Amino acid sequence: MANDTRERIIEACERVIAQGGLRGFRMGDVAREAGVSIGLLSYHFGDRDGLLEAALDHVNESAARRARAGGGSAAGNRPGTGSAVAAEPAGLTGPAERLAALLCSEFGDDPQVRAGSTAWNELRAAAVFDPDRAVAVARATADWQREVRRLLGEAAPHTDPDAAALILTALVEGLSGRWLTGQLTAAEAQRTIVVALRPLVGAGGRPRRS
Amino acid sequence: MANDTRERIIEACERVIAQGGLRGFRMGDVAREAGVSIGLLSYHFGDRDGLLEAALDHVNESAARRARAGGGSAAGNRPGTGSAVAAEPAGLTGPAERLAALLCSEFGDDPQVRAGSTAWNELRAAAVFDPDRAVAVARATADWQREVRRLLGEAAPHTDPDAAALILTALVEGLSGRWLTGQLTAAEAQRTIVVALRPLVGAGGRPRRS
DNA sequence: CCGTATCCTGAAAATAGTTTCAGTTCTGGA
DNA sequence: TCCAGAACTGAAACTATTTTCAGGATACGG
Structure with missing residues (x-):
């Protein structure tokens, strides 16, 4: 079905963006990456802008979905084992652990996690110059x-949960930049989040069950 | 002298980058903005990449210089008046105030401050895909x-000053993204920094003399 | 003044990238 | 099996941007 192809193309877009940034977003690259002809891109998405918009919407949705899902399930990342946050079978631990997992899910050595963060980073950078994208980014950020x-x-x-939430999410975004530019490893970034979280969530505490 | 012209061109680059991002960096725009012919750009800088590199080096240097200078002097911004940080005649107050000023100097309604932050933001985004730029960014960040x-x-x-410094600087970078995309005003960003700083620097304290 | 070295111009050539489109293949229903 | 329409191709036309270059202006030592 044609929807498969659209899907495949959009995924190719994300990979291209993750690899070369929005700057390196060339329709030829996307076509090659998706294994389709270049003409098909226009056929499905109208023009370059349409394609880019679809791709960025998808990135945005992924980010929003991740926020809703918490750090759990599939691509979830847990802060360094041995830290305050222990491994758990299903996603059903206390709020402190879920919070740490949610914040840490931005980082990870899994290429897909990195690709997602990279694409989101690019989207955020693009939003500075594009009001439409800015509102999409703002929405996803607010959800998170x-x-x-x-x-x-x-x-x-x-x-104060409002202030703390702003500080923590902005901190994650800042650390994400450090990580993506190689100034920090994923593990260091996660550890930093855990450190920042500690004074809020209660020092060395044992926060079990709700 | 020709150095004036080079200077003028590089400043024009910064303005163009601040206005349209690295993505919208066109030599024609730069030439128009600088009021020179397009051929002159190649004459002085070789090619587009050379020009971009010179411009980004300049952005990087400005950032590094700002870090060294602290939030003081010319373009300095102080967190909202009435807050914990009072106005002062010359840049000679306690370390807590100087710290707040340094961190808050990233934000401000002055177009030049915004342009600087925008350019730096773009440079940071570009560093994700360019190792050379990444080391330049890393150096300036480390200084700061x-x-x-x-x-x-x-x-x-x-x-722990290492952990706290990482957290604070990453936080500023994250808030900077929020500010530049219109999710936060400069004043809100500064207030957030002051809030984040409070528990570190001593609750409601009177941090006078060393 | 003259010569010449440097700075500078802008139109033309080259290059890079996007869009169009005539035509081919695939799919599913009659 | 045949047809119609949707999916798809790829090369040619087009657009955007950079690079080159022949030459004009300007400054300056002799």
Whole structure:
């Protein structure tokens, strides 16, 4: 079916973006990556802008979905084993762990995680110059931040959750930049988040069950 | 002298980058902005890449210089008046104030401050795909972070200065993204930094003299 | 003044990338 | 099996951008 192909093309876009940035986004590259002819891109998406828009919408949706899903399930990343956050079978631990997992899910050595973060990073950078993209980014960011605030409300009742959620999510974005530019490893970034989280969530605590 | 012209061209580059991003960096635009012919760009800088490199080096240097200078002097921005950080005549207050000023100097409604942050933001985004730029960015970032750590050592002797410096600088970068995409005003960003700083520097404290 | 070295111009050539389109293949229903 | 329409191809036309280059202006030492 043709939808498979559209899907495949959009995924190819993400890979191309993750590899060369929005700057290196060439229709020829996308076509090659997707294994289709260049004409098909216009056939399905109208023009370059349409294709790019579809791809970025997809990136945005992925980011939003990840926020909703928390750090759990498939591509989830857990902060360094041995830290305060232990491995768990299904996604059903306390809010503090889920919060840490959510924040740490941005980082990981899995190429797909990196590709996703890279694409999202590019989208964010592009949003500076494009109001339409800015509102899409803002929406996804707000969803994520809201989820963080919710978990924070449960895990750290003595903190101002709004301020803390803003600080934590902005911190993750900053660390993400460091990670993607090779200034930090994924593990270091995750460890940093855990350190930042500690004073909020209660020092060395044992936060089990809700 | 020809150096004036080179200078003028590089400044034009920065303006073009700040306005349309690295993606919108066209030699024609630069030439128009600088008020010179397009051929002159090649004459002075070889080719597009040479021009871009010179421009980004300049951005990088500006960032590094700002880090060294602290938030003081010319383009300095102070977090919202009425906050913990009071106005001061010359740049000679305690380390806590200087730290806040340094971190807040990234934000401001002055078009030049915004242009600088925007250009730096673009450079950072480009560094994800370009190892050479990545090392330049890493160097400037490390300088800045080191300065933050130094001030932190004076202002907050009871905190791990390395961890805190990383967290604060990454936070500023994350907030910078929010600001540039319109998710936050400069004042809100600065206020957030002050909030994040408070628990480190001593609650409601009176941090006078070393 | 003259010569010449440097700075500078802008149109033309080259290059890179996108869009169109005439035509081919595939799919599913009659 | 045949047809119609959707999916798809790829080369040619087009557009955008960079690079080159022949030469014009300007500065300056002799």
